[in-house]
Amino acid sequence: MSRFAQAFDTRPVRLFGSASLKAMLLAGLLALGGCGAGGFSLAKADVDRSVVTSAVSPAAAPGDAGLAADQATIRNAVSSADVETLAGKELAWANPETGSRGAIVKLAEDKAGGRLCRRFTTTRESFDGVALFVGEACMAGYGAWRLESFSAAPDSAAGSPSGTGISS
Secondary structure (H helix, E strand, C coil), X not given: CCHHHHHCCCCXXXXXXXXXXXXXXXXXXXXXXXXXXXXXXXXXXXXXXXXXXXXXXXXXXXXXXXXXHHHHHHHHHHHHCCHHHHCCCCEEEEECCCCEXXXXXXXXXXXXXXXXXXXXXXXXXXXXXXXXXXXXXXXXXXXXXXXXXXXXXXXXXXXXXXXXXXXX
């Protein structure tokens, strides 16, 4: 094209090659403009209190239901054990519902006040740790056993492996 014809050329001059490049540049400029105008500062950021999630009440702690289920399993193991055959040996128990397990030791039987009772010490290994418990199960009648007492052993320190009285 001659120089004279170029002066009257009406075709648009392309500064940028494609429309997508123009869109990317425009988006980048807008983003930089937003940062420069007000800026983003972590010091200005605040906790969003409008988002609320569910909470678990202390009364409905999952460990309480798990301990009750484990107590029933321990009671069943103590009541069905042959005390004479065990004679100082450990009696293992496991509860597939809670995933807890342990060993019953020091199982002793006596007839106090005409009732057949069995005293024992047991470990309980669960998701919240290892603990040592002492308890007593007595025959309630018609072959049914009842757990009369079940509490943490007085010499076991909570959360302390050395307080369990069991060597590894």
